[in-house]
Amino acid sequence: MSTTFEAVAEIISDTSDIPLEEITPEKNAFTDLGIDSLDFLDIAFAIDKHFGIKIPLEQWTEELNENKADVDDYFILGKLCDRIDELIAAKDA
Amino acid sequence: MLLEYFQMIDAVESLDTAKGSIVARADVPRESTVFEGHFPGSPLVPGVLLIETMAQASGFMLLARLSFEKMPFLANVTSAKMRTFVEPDEVLRVEAELEHDGSGFAATKARIFRDGKKICDSKLMFRIMPFPNDTLKNNMLDRYGEISRASAG
Numbered sequence: 001m002s003t004t005f006e007a008v009a010e011i012i013s014d015t016s017d018i019p020l021e022e023i024t025p026e027k028n029a030f031t032d033l034g035i036d037s038l039d040f041l042d043i044a045f046a047i048d049k050h051f052g053i054k055i056p057l058e059q060w061t062e063e064l065n066e067n068k069a070d071v072d073d074y075f076i077l078g079k080l081c082d083r084i085d086e087l088i089a090a091k092d093a
Numbered sequence: 094m095l096l097e098y099f100q101m102i103d104a105v106e107s108l109d110t111a112k113g114s115i116v117a118r119a120d121v122p123r124e125s126t127v128f129e130g131h132f133p134g135s136p137l138v139p140g141v142l143l144i145e146t147m148a149q150a151s152g153f154m155l156l157a158r159l160s161f162e163k164m165p166f167l168a169n170v171t172s173a174k175m176r177t178f179v180e181p182d183e184v185l186r187v188e189a190e191l192e193h194d195g196s197g198f199a200a201t202k203a204r205i206f207r208d209g210k211k212i213c214d215s216k217l218m219f220r221i222m223p224f225p226n227d228t229l230k231n232n233m234l235d236r237y238g239e240i241s242r243a244s245a246g
């Protein structure tokens with residue numbers, strides 16, 4: 001069974017055509033990997049389906065727009081995977 | 094269909110907002126300026142307009158689910174197949190269903206049938222965003238009212 005990060009890295013590689021070896025936990029999806037918001041919709045769709053969750057993109061975007069959060073809080077891949085694990089835990093609770 | 098005005102759906106035959114599904118009718122006009130160029134002597138509905146038709150069926154279903162509070166904008170044609178030609182004066186059945194209800198986005202699958210035979214299918218993704226203004230919102234509400242009443246009549 002793959003870890004959350006391994007699964008997310010495969011999704012990003014498949015959807016955005018980025019070599020797997022370039023996708024590491026400390027990378028920011030947007031600023032380091034060059035993923036744009038449209039690409040991220042595909043990624044969010046695939047993550048939602050893979051893990052059976054619903055990434056709260058609208059809430060995150062609102063928090064970013066209101067300067068209540070930093071883009072690194074959600075889109076550094078290691079942190080993104082932490083959020084995904086939290087959503088999985090909440091779903092299973 | 095008023096191809097020049099991108100009004101692709103003529104009637105909503107059935108709609109299930111809870112399930113996320115819609116069946117609509119699209120009547121291809123006998124004449125349109127679109128056919129003068131596509132193609133001279135051999136008029137065909139352009140494939141992009143068939144994709145638009147599937148997107149609009151999906152869009153009305155999503156609008157109804159969202160109670161017209163937000164607007165779905167086509168963001169990604171993940172796949173689309175045009176299996177045969179569509180000519181003037183044909184009646185099309187358009188089906189769409191919600192594949193995934195994401196946060197700020199939605200994915201649908203849609204198909205077009207003619208005489209019971211599937212002629213197009215697509216996977217589409219939409220961004221769900223606030224209406225940019227009341228003009229668009231009111232236009233969508235009016236248009237939805239028209240095509241809903243068309244099915245009842």
